[in-house]
Each structure stands twice: as structure tokens, then as C-alpha cells.
Amino acid sequence: MGAAATGWRERVEFERRLxxxxxxxxxxxxxxxxxxWTQTTLLLLLSVATAAALEFLRLVVGLDHAVYRTLIxxxxxxxxxGYAVYQVGMAGAAAVALTSVASPTLAVPAMWMLxxxxxxxxxxGTNGPREPKRPLVWAVMxxxxxxxxxxxxxxxxxxxxxxxxxxxxxxxxxxxxxxxPVVRGTTVDDNLSIPIGALVSMVIVAIALx
Numbered sequence: 725m726g727a728a729a730t731g732w733r734e735r736v737e738f739e740r741r742l743x744x745x746x747x748x749x750x751x752x753x754x755x756x757x758x759x760x761w762t763q764t765t766l767l768l769l770l771s772v773a774t775a776a777a778l779e780f781l782r783l784v785v786g787l788d789h790a791v792y793r794t795l796i797x798x799x800x801x802x803x804x805x806g807y808a809v810y811q812v813g814m815a816g817a818a819a820v821a822l823t824s825v826a827s828p829t830l831a832v833p834a835m836w837m838l839x840x841x842x843x844x845x846x847x848x849g850t851n852g853p854r855e856p857k858r859p860l861v862w863a864v865m866x867x868x869x870x871x872x873x874x875x876x877x878x879x880x881x882x883x884x885x886x887x888x889x890x891x892x893x894x895x896x897x898x899x900x901x902x903x904x905p906v907v908r909g910t911t912v913d914d915n916l917s918i919p920i921g922a923l924v925s926m927v928i929v930a931i932a933l934x
Contacts, residue, residue, distance in 0.1 A: 747839035768815035775808035810915040817919040833873040834923035837897040857902040869894030893926040
């Protein structure tokens with residue numbers, strides 16, 4: 725029984741990381757010039773609506789759907805699951821980039837810090853929803869996030885400002901991943917705090933140094 729439970733958890737974690745990684749594709753049509761950022765945001769909002777419907781069926785109706793059996797951790801059985809929060813985080817970052825103070829230049833790396841950085845971090849070690857990660861995981865997550873951000877921000881803001889913007893965004897994402905914030909006793913899911921936190925911090929620094 726113990727071995728079966730361990731195997732189930734390992735499968736769930738692997739498949740969750742695959743879902744995280746596939747989220748990297750969300751802004752690709754925009755980067756290739758196939759869609760506008762508004763259209764990209766609308767598609768992401770559609771994904772939020774789909775996830776909300778699945779969670780309603782699971783939590784309210786009690787339907788044991790395939791997404792539940794594939795992607796949900798044990799502690800998420802009676803709460804909104806991480807895959808749904810992931811969609812909200814991605815769509816939220818995209819929506820913020822529609823405002824005059826942000827842009828896809830900052831939103832795309834913030835989204836990829838979640839879709840690429842978080843799976844790398846998770847592969848290096850597991851922890852509970854309120855447990856901090858090991859220093860090595862922090863370091864790797866930070867380096868991955870900086871590497872993601874630099875190709876976007878340096879051409880837009882120059883090497884010095886761009887490096888600062890990338891560093892601050894990466895640091896924010898690393899803290900959100902490695903030390904999940906707790907608000908009124910509730911842990912803020914890093915699927916939400918990584919992209920939104922990274923984007924907002926980069927916007928603030930870009931404005932301050934601009």
C-alpha cells in the first residue's frame with residue numbers, strides 16, 4: 725500500500741510538471757506574430773473558465789473527472805487545485821500586461837518563470853505547502869529565472885536596467901517558490917504568486933529606473 729501511494733504521488737508530480745511546462749506555449753503564438761496580446765489574454769481567460777468548470781464539477785457536483793485523477797495532490801482533494809490556480813496566475817499576468825504600466829515584454833518572462841522555473845525547482849526536491857525549500861533549490865530557481873528574463877528585458881531596457889529588472893523579477897519568483905507566503909492562515913499558491921509577483925516587481929523597478 726505504501727509503495728503504491730508513493731508511486732501515485734511520483735506520477736502526479738511528474739505529470740504536474742509536464743502541465744507546467746506546456747504552459748510555456750501560451751505566449752508563443754504572440755511571439756511568432758500569430759496572435760495579438762489581447763487575443764492571447766482572451767485564450768488564457770477561456771482556460772480559466774474551463775478550469776473553473778472542472779473544479780465546480782469536482783468540488784460541488786462530486787464528479788471524479790480525469791483531470792482530478794491525474795493532476796491533484798492529496799492535500800488539494802477538498803480545495804481548489806493547483807492546475808486551476810495555475811491558469812489564473814497565467815491569465816492574471818497576461819491581463820496585467822494589457823495595462824499601460826506593463827507589457828508582454830515583462831509578462832512573458834514572468835509567465836515562463838512559472839512554467840519553466842517551477843518544474844525545475846520541483847524536480848530538485850519536494851516540500852509541503854508551507855515548508856521552505858533547500859538553499860540549492862533557491863539558487864537554481866533564481867538562476868533559471870534570471871536566464872529566462874534577460875533575453876526579454878535587456879533589449880528593451882538596456883544592459884544595466886535590464887539586469888536589475890531581471891534580477892528583481894527572478895528574486896521575487898524565487899521567494900514565492902521557495903517560501904510560500906501565508907495570508908490569514910492560508911498559503912498563497914505559488915502558481916499565482918510567481919507570475920503575478922514577478923511581473924509586478926519588474927514593472928515597479930522598470931518604472932523606478934526608467
